[in-house]
Amino acid sequence: xxxxxxxxxxxxxxxxxxxxxxxxxxxxxxxxxxxxxxxxxxxxxxxxxxxxxxxxxxxxxxxxxxxxxxxxxxxxxxxxxxxxxxxxxxxxxxxxxxxxxxxxxxxxxxxxxxxxxxxxxxxxxxxxxxxxxxxxxxxxxxxxxxxxxxxxxxxxxxxxxxxxxxxxxxxxxxxxxxxxxxxxxxxxxxxxxxxxxxxxxxxxxxxxxxxxxxxxxxxxxxxxxxxxxxxxxxxxxxxxxxxxxxxxxxxxxxxxxxxxxxxxxxxxxxxxxxxxxxxxxxxxxxxxxxxxxxxxxxxxxxxxxxxxxxxxxxxxxxxxxxxxxxxxxxxxxxxxxxxxxxxxxxxxxxxxxxxxxxxxxxxxxxxxxxxxxxxxxxxxxxxxxxxxxxxxxxxxxxxxxxxxxxxxxxxxxxxxxxxxxxxxxxxxxxxxxxxxxxxxxxxxxxxxxxxxxxxxxxxxxxxxxxxxxxxxxxxxxxxxxxxxxxxxxxxxxxxxxxxxxxxxxxxxxxxxxxxxxxxxxxxxxxxxxxxxxxxxxxxxxxxxxxxxxxxxxxxxxxxxxxxxxxxxxxxxxxxxxxxxxxxxxxxxxxxxxxxxxxxxxxxxxxxxxxxxxxxxxxxxxxxxxxxxxxxxxxxxxxxxxxxxxxxxxxxxxxxxxxxxxxxxxxxxxxxxxxxxxxxxxxxxxxxxxxxxxxxxxxxxxxxxxxxxxxxxxxxxxxxxxxxxxxxxxxxxxxxxxxxxxxxxxx
Numbered sequence: 001x002x003x004x005x006x007x008x009x010x011x012x013x014x015x016x017x018x019x020x021x022x023x024x025x026x027x028x029x030x031x032x033x034x035x036x037x038x039x040x041x042x043x044x045x046x047x048x049x050x051x052x053x054x055x056x057x058x059x060x061x062x063x064x065x066x067x068x069x070x071x072x073x074x075x076x077x078x079x080x081x082x083x084x085x086x087x088x089x090x091x092x093x094x095x096x097x098x099x100x101x102x103x104x105x106x107x108x109x110x111x112x113x114x115x116x117x118x119x120x121x122x123x124x125x126x127x128x129x130x131x132x133x134x135x136x137x138x139x140x141x142x143x144x145x146x147x148x149x150x151x152x153x154x155x156x157x158x159x160x161x162x163x164x165x166x167x168x169x170x171x172x173x174x175x176x177x178x179x180x181x182x183x184x185x186x187x188x189x190x191x192x193x194x195x196x197x198x199x200x201x202x203x204x205x206x207x208x209x210x211x212x213x214x215x216x217x218x219x220x221x222x223x224x225x226x227x228x229x230x231x232x233x234x235x236x237x238x239x240x241x242x243x244x245x246x247x248x249x250x251x252x253x254x255x256x257x258x259x260x261x262x263x264x265x266x267x268x269x270x271x272x273x274x275x276x277x278x279x280x281x282x283x284x285x286x287x288x289x290x291x292x293x294x295x296x297x298x299x300x301x302x303x304x305x306x307x308x309x310x311x312x313x314x315x316x317x318x319x320x321x322x323x324x325x326x327x328x329x330x331x332x333x334x335x336x337x338x339x340x341x342x343x344x345x346x347x348x349x350x351x352x353x354x355x356x357x358x359x360x361x362x363x364x365x366x367x368x369x370x371x372x373x374x375x376x377x378x379x380x381x382x383x384x385x386x387x388x389x390x391x392x393x394x395x396x397x398x399x400x401x402x403x404x405x406x407x408x409x410x411x412x413x414x415x416x417x418x419x420x421x422x423x424x425x426x427x428x429x430x431x432x433x434x435x436x437x438x439x440x441x442x443x444x445x446x447x448x449x450x451x452x453x454x455x456x457x458x459x460x461x462x463x464x465x466x467x468x469x470x471x472x473x474x475x476x477x478x479x480x481x482x483x484x485x486x487x488x489x490x491x492x493x494x495x496x497x498x499x500x501x502x503x504x505x506x507x508x509x510x511x512x513x514x515x516x517x518x519x520x521x522x523x524x525x526x527x528x529x530x531x532x533x534x535x536x537x538x539x540x541x542x543x544x545x546x547x548x549x550x551x552x553x554x555x556x557x558x559x560x561x562x563x564x565x566x567x568x569x570x571x572x573x574x575x576x577x578x579x580x581x582x583x584x585x586x587x588x589x590x591x592x593x594x595x596x597x598x599x600x601x602x603x604x605x606x607x608x609x610x611x612x613x614x615x616x617x618x619x620x621x622x623x624x625x626x627x628x629x630x631x632x633x634x635x636x637x638x639x640x641x642x643x644x645x646x647x648x649x650x651x652x653x654x655x656x657x658x659x660x661x662x663x664x665x666x667x668x669x670x671x672x673x674x675x676x677x678x679x680x681x682x683x684x685x686x687x688x689x690x691x692x693x694x695x696x697x698x699x700x701x702x703x704x705x706x707x708x709x710x711x712x713x714x715x716x717x718x719x720x721x722x723x724x725x726x727x728x729x730x731x732x733x734x735x736x737x738x739x740x741x742x743x744x745x746x
Contacts, residue, residue, distance in 0.1 A: 030055045030067065030098065043069040055098055059083040072099040080105070091122065103130060110156075116145075117156060131155050137162065147171055149182075199720040201266045201310065203228030217241045223255070229264060233257035233311070243288055253282040255311065264310075268714030271306060278303045280312070282322070295328040305348040321349050336361045344386040352527050353397070357381035364408070371409060377542050378403040383527045387456065394457040396465070398525050399431040402547055406475075419480045424541055426473040426550075433523040435466040471518030473550055475541055481508035491566075497607045498575065499567040506561040508581075512539035514553045521551045521589075530590065532654035534617075534627050536583060536599070537590060554586035559599075568608075577603040582621070595621035609635040625652040639668035659683035664692075672698045676707070687712050694722060 032038075036049025045067040053060040053067075053074065063078025074096045076082075082089040082096060082103060087110060094105035108122035110130075116139070119132030131153065138148035151167035164182040168175050195207035205228055211221040223235035235255040242248050262274040285297040300322035302308065308316040324345040330337040339358050344351035359379035367374050384397030406424030413419060457463035484505045491501040530549035538544045539555045559581025566575045583596035598620035604612040616628040628648040635641045645662040649655060664678035674696035680689045694707030711718040 032065070032067070034065075045069070057084060058096075058101070060096060067098075071097075073097050089122075094122075108132075117154065119154065137164070151182075197721075200718050201264050202230060214238070217246055225257075227257070229261050231258055231260040248285075248287045250283065250285040250287075253280065253284075255280040255307075257311070266711075266713055266716055266718040267309075268716050274304055274306060278307045278311075280307055289328075292331045293328070294331075295326070297326045298322075299324050299326070299345065301345050305346070322346075324351070334363055334365055336363070347386075347389040350388060351386045353384040353386055355382050355384070357383075367407075371411065373408045373410065374405070375408070375542070376403070376405040381527075383525075385456075385525075385527060392458055392460065394459050394462045396432075396457065396463075396525060399429075400527070400547075401429040403427050404542060406541060417480065417482045419478060421476075421478040422540070423476045424474075426475070426541070428471045428473070428547065429468065430471070430525060431468050432525060433466045433469050433519060434525065435464040436520060436523050438464045466523065469519045469523070471516065471524070471550075473514060473516050475512070475514045477510065477512040477540070479508070479510045481506055497566070497568060501575070502565045504561075504563040504565065506563075508559055508561065510539065510557040512553065512555050512557070514550070516550055516552045521549070524548050534625075534649070534652060534655065536596060539583075551589040553588050553590075555588055556584040556586065557581060558584065573605070574603070575606060577601075593622035593624060597624050597627075626650045627652070639674075641666050657684050660689075674698075692722075 031054040032045060032047050032051070034047035034049055034051045036047070036051075038045075038047045040046070047065050049063065051060075051062050051065040053065060059082075060074065060076065061079070061081045062076040064076070066075040067073075068075070076091075076096060077093045080089075080091045080094050082094075084101070089103060089105060089108060089110045091105035091108035094103060094108065096103050103122065105122040107118075107120060109116070109118040110122070117132060117135060117137050119135035121133045122135075123131045132155075133153055135154040136148045136150050137154060138145040148170050149164060149167050150170060151164040153165040155163040164179070167179050167182050169177040169179075195209075197205045197207055199205075205226060207223070207225045209221055209223045211219060213219045218238060218240050220239075221235075221237040223233070223237070225233040225235075227233065233256065235253070237251070237253045240250045240252075242250070256277075256279045259274075259276050259278050262276050262278065263271065265271050280300070280302055282300040283297055285295075287295045287297075289295065302322070308320070308322070323342070325340060325342045327338055327340045329339075337358075337360050339356055340354050341356045342352065342354040344353055357379060358381075359377065362374065362376040364373050364375040366372070379402050381400050381402075382397070383400055384395065386395050387393035404424065404426040406422055408420055408422045410418070410420040485502055487500065487502045489500045491498050526548045528545060528547045528549075530546050536557075539553070539557060544550070559579065562576075562578040562580075563574055564576040565572055567573070579601040580599065582598045583591070585591055585594055585596065597617035599617045600614070601616075602612075602614040610633070612632045614628065614630050618624075618626050626648065627650075629646070631643075631645045633641070633643050642665040643663070647658060647660045649658045651657070659682070661681045661683065662679070663681075664676070666674060666676045668674045676692070676694040676696065678690070678692040680691075681687070682689050688710075689712050691710045692707060693709075694705050696705045705722065707722040709720045709722060
């Protein structure tokens with residue numbers, strides 16, 4: 001059916017403005033305006049000079065336009081600009097079809113953030129796609145971009161992807177790389193990275209990765225790496241969104257290399273029996289079965305204990321011993337029920353297996369809506385401590401049933417004194433215990449070390465087992481605190497960031513009495529056991545989680561908090577804070593001194609660009625160790641930032657003495673240049689452990705950095721270079737050179 005074609009023209013004074021409306025086959029009107037001569041003959045509507053055409057979501061501007069009502073083509077000439085949605089097309093001449101919305105352009109240019117595209121010929125190939133011949137692709141809005149890709153053919157699909165054929169990458173006018181084919185997604189599911197790298201343990205290396213969509217809910221990352229001293233490596237890391245509303249996710253990481261030099265060791269820790277075929281297989285999964293039931297799985301299988309350190313240095317520094325656990329959790333406003341399975345997938349790591357463990361946590365809530373609150377925890381576990389294969393220790397295990405119940409009565413007296421008394425009971429059943437009568441144990445000589453910490457049994461001199469036992473634990477105590485405050489509204493200082501000042505003093509105390517009834521605590525098999533720490537341990541339940549190391553104690557914790565608060569940006573902020581506390585040890589199996597160290601923790605933030613903190617503990621009343629951790633950050637001017645840190649540790653029975661200095665900073669020289677420095681120095685060994693130096697350059701559409709790093713791993717030096725180049729507008733497409741490249745886990 002031929003649609004009605006209507007042309008309405010009107011003449012306005014001497015401006016000669018002609019406007020008209022033409023119906024398209026989709027019954028969408030076309031509005032044509034111009035300041036020059038306008039004609040309509042034989043189905044051809046012609047307009048000259050400052051032509052503007054509006055149809056639907058498309059606006060067209062040109063010096064000349066002719067609309068053919070039969071073919072629905074708009075022939076455009078001279079300074080052609082086509083705006084469609086958020087995209088802009090510019091050319092010398094072209095044709096736009098109002099029915100198909102396809103564009104054909106000569107010497108065209110288009111921009112759709114974050115990219116810009118030019119080409120000798122441009123043709124639409126779909127509603128949102130077009131083909132460019134002899135095209136240039138860049139992310140910089142400049143006639144002479146710092147970076148561009150030139151391709152024989154470019155297919156671009158708005159908001160989706162760009163496909164290049166026979167493409168050359170240019171930095172300025174210099175060609176730096178060539179590909180026969182390149183696929184670049186315009187969504188966040190695609191990225192392409194080339195990372196030349198150098199480290200002393202890898203040698204000169206080239207790391208490449210491509211992240212791409214597989215389906216709507218699956219994206220994959222393929223890694224093809226070459227390490228100069230190690231050989232080629234491959235990896236595939238898919239991410240899968242699944243389940244209701246795609247709220248569940250699984251992440252798989254795989255890596256394989258036939259290591260040509262597995263004995264390369266950049267540390268002072270001896271290695272042996274490192275295989276040549278090295279791999280990593282990891283799964284991180286969270287499954288939401290229902291709104292209140294979810295499961296997690298963290299599984300990692302490694303070829304050897306050093307593969308993460310050698311090829312995933314960033315992850316290794318955070319988690320050197322990956323866990324292997326599967327758990328399902330049911331949540332409720334009053335309780336949480338969790339089933340756990342933990343196993344030794346890598347026989348070279350010590351692992352406490354739980355096969356399985358089921359725990360019911362009852363959250364604190366008022367009994368019958370009254371003032372007394374109840375909380376509890378009950379669990380069953382089949383436990384086994386697995387030592388590394390060949391370590392010479394004897395594995396052991398048992399069944400354990402543990403149940404804990406506690407009542408609290410929080411209340412405020414006199415309108416200002418808060419007191420929370422508590423009373424609790426714990427019962428624990430063990431299927432096995434140590435037979436202490438057939439074994440001789442040497443107690444530790446250091447008074448800070450609990451006497452029930454036993455060395456693991458060895459295959460040469462195994463510890464014999466005894467029968468089952470049931471242990472009960474009674475606990476009681478009370479927390480108390482109150483606050484005193486005073487305000488000085490007339491305290492004003494712009495230099496110190498003060499707008500009024502309020503001093504809040506909060507004395508607090510916590511008395512804890514625990515009575516363990518049962519066998520000698522030394523006879524309890526250790527699974528959830530005492531771990532060394534420089535900090536005070538929790539003295540309340542259920543916060544004290546080392547179930548198998550419970551022994552009788554009577555401890556009184558006393559302290560006071562001081563806060564100075566002021567107003568800033570219509571908010572109350574803590575300007576200065578000091579926490580002071582210590583323990584009185586009437587009986588403490590974890591610290592056999594009469595008093596703990598004396599703690600002082602300071603936080604000071606006088607201005608938004610200054611922060612300072614000191615966490616210290618000193619043996620003020622009894623023998624002990626000293627620890628002082630200091631950090632400071634200051635930005636005295638907008639282009640300079642300095643950071644200083646120091647950790648001092650002396651005479652701790654579990655950790656080496658340390659006086660570690662960390663100093664760093666960044667200086668922005670001008671709009672284009674910046675420098676950064678970081679140093680790490682251990683004074684006790686006179687070792688400069690790490691040095692980092694970097695220079696940053698803003699290249700308009702690029703940000704580049706170049707630097708170097710030197711690490712001293714206990715006398716073994718490790719070297720590397722850092723060079724990163726990132727596109728500002730399109731950061732997921734770039735060339736990356738880094739000492740710990742992102743593809744390697746940082």
